[in-house]
Amino acid sequence: MTIDLEAKIEAIEEEIRKTPYHKGTEHYIGRLKAKLAKLKRQKETSSAQGKGKGFALKKFGDATVVLVGPPSVGKSSLLNNLTGTHARVESWPFTTLEVIPGVLKYKGAQIQILDLPGIIGGAAEGKGRGKEILSVARIADLLILLVDVKTKNQLAAINKELKLLKIELPTLLVINKVDLLMKKTPKAQGKEILISVQNKIGLDELKKAIWQELNLIRVYLKQKDKEPDFNEPLIMKKGAQVADVAQKIFPEKKEFKQILLWGPSALFPGQQVSLNHQLKDEDVLSFS
Numbered sequence: 377m378t379i380d381l382e383a384k385i386e387a388i389e390e391e392i393r394k395t396p397y398h399k400g401t402e403h404y405i406g407r408l409k410a411k412l413a414k415l416k417r418q419k420e421t422s423s424a425q426g427k428g429k430g431f432a433l434k435k436f437g438d439a440t441v442v443l444v445g446p447p448s449v450g451k452s453s454l455l456n457n458l459t460g461t462h463a464r465v466e467s468w469p470f471t472t473l474e475v476i477p478g479v480l481k482y483k484g485a486q487i488q489i490l491d492l493p494g495i496i497g498g499a500a501e502g503k504g505r506g507k508e509i510l511s512v513a514r515i516a517d518l519l520i521l522l523v524d525v526k527t528k529n530q531l532a533a534i535n536k537e538l539k540l541l542k543i544e545l546p547t548l549l550v551i552n553k554v555d556l557l558m559k560k561t562p563k564a565q566g567k568e569i570l571i572s573v574q575n576k577i578g579l580d581e582l583k584k585a586i587w588q589e590l591n592l593i594r595v596y597l598k599q600k601d602k603e604p605d606f607n608e609p610l611i612m613k614k615g616a617q618v619a620d621v622a623q624k625i626f627p628e629k630k631e632f633k634q635i636l637l638w639g640p641s642a643l644f645p646g647q648q649v650s651l652n653h654q655l656k657d658e659d660v661l662s663f664s
């Protein structure tokens with residue numbers, strides 16, 4: 377994995393070195409640099425993963441989601457399903473003893489998901505290393521509070537622990553193992569999301585909800601007289617302006633001859649916009 381990353385990084389650095397810098401290649405080099413930065417970040421996380429132990433984990437990707445919940449509710453099962461990680465899953469509690477990272481790829485975004493050991497009431501006072509475990513949640517952009525159909529009654533206790541530690545973040549309430557209930561899946565009450573990792577129920581809905589709560593948008597780039605690059609969107613925060621995109625792909629450049637816009641926030645296709653134009657999901661930009 378690391379060797380593979382290393383090779384990719386070298387190849388891109390080489391490509392940047394040998395591409396002459398001028399108007400026609402500027403855009404291409406900008407993309408290469410953005411890709412390089414992404415790979416370097418990835419390398420950092422994978423070496424952190426290599427050490428594996430301990431609760432210190434760096435943020436990675438476009439956003440970070442942390443799974444919090446009592447033991448044995450299926451946190452690791454969910455991590456594995458969403459990210460293709462192979463975290464250990466067992467029928468007994470306290471299987472997971474450290475933070476396990478994975479990456480969910482969704483709509484072109486890389487969403488880091490962190491699986492935590494299960495927490496129990498009294499966590500904030502340090503029970504079951506609870507304080508240490510919950511403090512990881514601080515780095516999250518979004519918490520998934522996961523319980524199962526049998527531990528729903530522990531929600532209040534966990535919320536209390538989070539509050540005691542002053543961890544107040546956007547949260548999705550997710551209830552797993554609805555397959556255990558009966559023939560019919562019950563209707564969700566309020567904002568909770570009902571899933572069964574085992575029977576693959578509700579997982580698409582969960583991914584959608586994660587995307588929505590993270591408030592991210594996709595912006596595609598287009599070179600002059602070419603089709604936009606729909607495979608690799610830039611992932612931006614909702615409310616981002618053209619200037620934020622420019623900063624990401626052309627960090628050194630302050631002025632542009634022309635910036636053209638297509639898509640949901642354009643009044644008409646190919647509208648000329650300024651740096652303070654606010655973007656929408658799936659806009660297409662062309663800088664020259």
Ligand SMILES: Nc1nc2c(ncn2[C@@H]2O[C@H](COP(=O)(O)OP(=O)(O)OP(=O)(O)O)[C@@H](O)[C@H]2O)c(=O)[nH]1
Nearest residue numbers: 447448449450451452453467470471472494573574
């Ligand atoms: N019936 C049912 N069982 C599930 C489901 N998801 C997970 N399980 C089972 O629940 C048990 C615990 O799963 P884990 O993923 O290890 O749970 P965890 O929350 O990571 O547990 P800890 O790491 O101990 O906190 C395993 O036996 C899983 O196979 C589900 O949707 N339905």
Ligand SMILES: [Mg+2]
Nearest residue numbers: 451452471472
């Ligand atoms: Mg686990």
